[in-house]
Amino acid sequence: MSKFYKKITPRIQKFIEAQKMFFVATAPTSGRINLSPKGMDSFRVLNENKVLWLSVTGSGNETAAHLLENERITIMFCSFEGAPNVLRLYGKGKEIKPNDAGWSDVISLFPETPGTRQIFDITIESAQNSCGMSIPFYEFKEERNELNEWATTEGKDKIEHYWEDINQTSIDGLPTNIIKN
Template sequence: MSAIFEAIDDSLARWIARQPMFFVATAPLAADGHVNVSPRGLDCFSVLDGSTVAWVDLTGSGAETIAHLRENGRICVMFSSFGPQPRILRVHGRGRVETAGEVFDDVVARHPSLIGPRAVIVVDVDRIADSCGWGVPRMQLVDDGERGIMGPWAEKKGPQGLVRYRTQKNLESLDGLPALSLDEV
């Protein structure tokens, strides 16, 4: 019914690659801070090795994941099958934010169709576990599964417009924690 895995092997990596979305959970240290769960889609996720995963973090209206990781590093990434075979996979670890450099360039290059990356989130995995997923409904994707909004939105804004947007929306979290710095936007 459930299992704990030593590493993300080829079989798990293939299963992860077939999932059209995943969820990211982070939280600040403050007891009254906002816990954040973000859905992620598009072709942005990479298994770098058996104990390291990463994804391209696109420009968005908030920067909770970035702020929480910079404060404390705690993260859980969850994949859930919505198809005929039920399964939930949780990947726990310590996350970090890369806004430039070799790791950023490598992960972004793995996903060339994405426009407007603001960061790459890298997770050093310390626990991988699955569970049954029997309570998750079966659902089917519509068409190709992507809404086709994110890329055109980023293209229309252009590089300078994305910088302005990130300056307005991504410098701090809901709780006032620092997220992106001005030299990273």
């Protein structure tokens, strides 16, 4: 059975920190729901109601567009090893970009990552655990390095041109404001 919490408990935080992968879901008021798997060392629990997620350059920038419109975000972790568990964090998010006030405070919490695009600051309104007994077992092998290698090869200037060419609007045409600072 599922159980709701108003905060991230120490047990929930320990579960989050043990996971190698998570999923981010956002949706515009009208348009496509975005659900994306995430990995790397890109998630931090700051306190019982605040988390950060470091986002790297990718083919889309849906989360930024959706949060500009309505701030709603759900993050899901599930146990692929050990005891079954599914955890959803429901909250409101906002984007922090490299030229924004506070960037240096939050970027210092993560390892240097090529292609870093923004950090999402998420206020957790509730958390939900559910059984996860139908989730199959998977064994973690290693992180993929292709995205980091691509970003390193492209370099900062080409990455910023990529943002301008590819990441300015969502797949539904909503603005992301990625290049406005």
